[in-house]
Amino acid sequence: xxxxxxxxxxxxxxxxxxxxxxxxxxxxxxxxxxxxxxxxxxxxxxxxxxxxxxxxxxxxxxxxxxxxxxxxxxxxxxxxxxxxxxxxxxxxxxxxxxxxxxxxxxxxxxxxxxxxxxxxxxxxxxxxxxxxxxxxxxxxxxxxxxxxxxxxxxxxxxxxxxxxxxxxxxxxxxxxxxxxxxxxxxxxxxxxxxxxxxxxxxxxxxxxxxxxxxxxxxxxxxxxxxxxxxxxxxxxxxxxxxxxxxxxxxxxxxxxxxxxxxxxxxxxxxxxxxxxxxxxxxxxxxxxxxxxx
Amino acid sequence: xxxxxxxxxxxxxxxxxxxxxxxxxxxxxxxxxxxxxxxxxxxxxxxxxxxxxxxxxxxxxxxxxxxxxxxxxxxxxxxxxxxxxxxxxxxxxxxxxxxxxxxxxxxxxxxxxxxxxxxxxxxxxxxxxxxxxxxxxxxxxxxxxxxxxxxxxxxxxxxxxxxxxxxxxxxxxxxxxxxxxxxxxxxxxxxxxxxxxxxxxxxxxxxxxxxxxxxxxxxxxxxxxxxxxxxxxxxxxxxxxxxxxxxxxxxxxxxxxxxxxxxxxxxxxxxxxxxxxxxxxxxxxxxxxxxxxxxxxxxxxxxxxxxxxxxxxxxxxxxxxxxxxxxxxxxxxxxxxxxxxxxxxxxxxxxxxxxxxxxxxxxxxxxxxxx
Numbered sequence: 001x002x003x004x005x006x007x008x009x010x011x012x013x014x015x016x017x018x019x020x021x022x023x024x025x026x027x028x029x030x031x032x033x034x035x036x037x038x039x040x041x042x043x044x045x046x047x048x049x050x051x052x053x054x055x056x057x058x059x060x061x062x063x064x065x066x067x068x069x070x071x072x073x074x075x076x077x078x079x080x081x082x083x084x085x086x087x088x089x090x091x092x093x094x095x096x097x098x099x100x101x102x103x104x105x106x107x108x109x110x111x112x113x114x115x116x117x118x119x120x121x122x123x124x125x126x127x128x129x130x131x132x133x134x135x136x137x138x139x140x141x142x143x144x145x146x147x148x149x150x151x152x153x154x155x156x157x158x159x160x161x162x163x164x165x166x167x168x169x170x171x172x173x174x175x176x177x178x179x180x181x182x183x184x185x186x187x188x189x190x191x192x193x194x195x196x197x198x199x200x201x202x203x204x205x206x207x208x209x210x211x212x213x214x215x216x217x218x219x220x221x222x223x224x225x226x227x228x229x230x231x232x233x234x235x236x237x238x239x240x241x242x243x244x245x246x247x248x249x250x251x252x253x254x255x256x257x258x259x260x261x262x263x264x265x266x267x268x269x270x271x272x273x274x275x276x277x278x279x280x281x282x283x284x285x286x287x288x289x290x291x292x293x
Numbered sequence: 294x295x296x297x298x299x300x301x302x303x304x305x306x307x308x309x310x311x312x313x314x315x316x317x318x319x320x321x322x323x324x325x326x327x328x329x330x331x332x333x334x335x336x337x338x339x340x341x342x343x344x345x346x347x348x349x350x351x352x353x354x355x356x357x358x359x360x361x362x363x364x365x366x367x368x369x370x371x372x373x374x375x376x377x378x379x380x381x382x383x384x385x386x387x388x389x390x391x392x393x394x395x396x397x398x399x400x401x402x403x404x405x406x407x408x409x410x411x412x413x414x415x416x417x418x419x420x421x422x423x424x425x426x427x428x429x430x431x432x433x434x435x436x437x438x439x440x441x442x443x444x445x446x447x448x449x450x451x452x453x454x455x456x457x458x459x460x461x462x463x464x465x466x467x468x469x470x471x472x473x474x475x476x477x478x479x480x481x482x483x484x485x486x487x488x489x490x491x492x493x494x495x496x497x498x499x500x501x502x503x504x505x506x507x508x509x510x511x512x513x514x515x516x517x518x519x520x521x522x523x524x525x526x527x528x529x530x531x532x533x534x535x536x537x538x539x540x541x542x543x544x545x546x547x548x549x550x551x552x553x554x555x556x557x558x559x560x561x562x563x564x565x566x567x568x569x570x571x572x573x574x575x576x577x578x579x580x581x582x583x584x585x586x587x588x589x590x591x592x593x594x595x596x597x598x599x600x601x602x603x604x605x606x607x608x609x610x611x612x613x614x615x616x617x618x619x620x621x622x623x624x625x626x627x628x629x630x631x632x633x634x635x636x637x638x639x640x641x642x643x644x645x646x647x648x649x650x651x652x653x654x655x656x657x658x659x660x661x662x663x664x
Contacts (some may be wrong), residue, residue: 181378183378184380186372187372189345189366190343190345190371190392191395191443192396206382
């Protein structure tokens with residue numbers, strides 16, 4: 001009789017787990033440290049910051065710095081805080097995300113379900129758009145915005161971000177719709193549905209997983225954008241990323257670290273919230289096929 | 294007036310001709326099968342009938358109306374797909390109703406149609422479910438229900454059973470046949486499975502490389518194959534093909550065969566003697582189906598076409614009702630179908646009865662039937 005064959009003992013299994021979790025916790029702490037410093041600093045008073053240590057908890061937590069960052073922090077001569085810029089960002093990010101997602105869905109539908117001569121070539125050309133750096137399009141874009149008469153306006157920023165985002169949104173939807181059986185479209189055509197009816201009634205209802213992915217991606221990209229914002233807008237129309245930069249870099253006199261930190265968190269909060277609430281759908285959408293079974 | 298006329302239809306993708314002039318007339322109520330190996334153009338032809346693919350040349354008429362330039366929805370057809378193609382976000386009821394809604398059928402009429410279809414296919418209890426909650430067989434049924442709801446001139450089936458497991462496939466086959474008997478509808482059915490073709494069809498069009506090799510009833514196609522391809526494609530296990538010299542034997546024409554060291558002549562049936570005489574001194578391919586080589590028990594009285602020969606059995610494969618035994622003639626393996634109780638052991642010699650009345654002969658070069 002041979003010895004019973006065992007792959008792993010209970011003891012070695014436990015040790016392995018312990019090592020893995022220890023490493024994970026260490027890395028998590030390391031990556032969370034900057035956030036911790038930002039949050040605690042934003043809750044401290046200036047005196048507290050001067051006397052205390054970087055990692056210490058606030059002696060007395062206060063939201064004064066937050067209120068100042070939002071409402072009354074000064075950039076140069078303007079002392080209105082970030083609230084206007086925050087609303088600026090919202091006012092162009094939301095339309096840009098919605099429009100680029102819808103157009104991406106439509107492009108994906110056409111490129112997979114209604115292939116035409118050269119459709120693959122067109123898709124490849126669109127893909128190249130994903131690899132073009134922002135800086136390359138600045139000058140031609142400025143010229144185009146001038147021609148269209150929407151330079152230095154909210155509409156202009158929406159236009160810039162929609163055009164730049166199309167390559168990505170089309171890629172997302174095209175790759176998702178590739179997994180949808182072509183027979184679905186054929187069946188709908190025989191049932192008498194038109195080109196747009198098939199899109200609205202059959203294809204779009206299948207798409208929530210990839211819509212979530214696309215919206216998160218686009219929202220993060222556009223909200224966090226600095227370069228397009230700084231080039232194509234000015235003064236009171238600037239997005240929050242640009243305003244934050246100005247606020248932090250142009251302080252005169254004492255540097256108010258607590259206000260800077262609060263402002264930075266305010267600027268980053270929307271994308272953070274999007275991930276917290278929709279993050280699991282993001283992962284699911286990236287890995288899911290369209291039609292099960 | 295035929296339900297479907299396909300006249301000289303050609304399909305070209307660039308320089309590649311995938312359909313090379315197809316001609317098929319299907320009368321009202323016929324169950325027509327398009328069968329062939331992958332790439333023979335059968336699905337392309339079906340898509341062209343449906344209007345999902347354009348026609349390069351020739352014309353297709355449905356119910357006497359030429360449909361070449363009509364879109365799928367105006368052709369009065371319904372189609373069942375291999376992957377079922379149920380709309381995943383709609384309930385079974387909405388799947389069946391979708392086409393009716395698009396066509397603006399009044400709501401009460403829709404309900405009436407759904408009730409009728411559900412009753413016909415015995416799926417009343419499935420109506421509120423989503424496609425993802427259905428088994429393969431149920432999905433298949435819903436896909437057929439969607440087609441039935443339209444009550445079209447012509448039904449198109451694109452390999453509807455090939456995603457089902459073997460047992461369910463046999464059940465659904467029977468169900469489709471029953472449905473056809475009841476509805477008397479005209480059906481064009483594409484499959485690569487010759488058993489489906491034989492069991493379901495009123496007529497079978499056997500296709501290869503963009504051509505219809507033979508169009509006939511299942512029995513015609515089985516007994517009188519037009520060429521070597523049709524003979525080998527239809528029937529399981531496949532027909533045996535033996536290359537052999539054509540010789541005369543006491544004035545009659547026959548083929549020379551050799552088993553081990555023993556040589557003998559099989560005489561050709563009367564009907565092909567004349568044609569085969571032209572091949573004297575040359576080689577032909579003789580075709581004999583496995584069930585035409587059996588043990589003694591299958592034959593009671595005298596039959597002048599049945600001859601007895603002893604042969605060495607190489608391999609034995611029991612299938613249950615029959616046992617397949619492998620022998621060698623002219624160095625070619627030949628399958629025989631014998632009664633399980635008469636089956637010998639491999640290596641033994643066995644006396645086999647050859648029914649020569651159904652022998653078929655083929656030209657080795659053109660692969661056409663010699664008649």
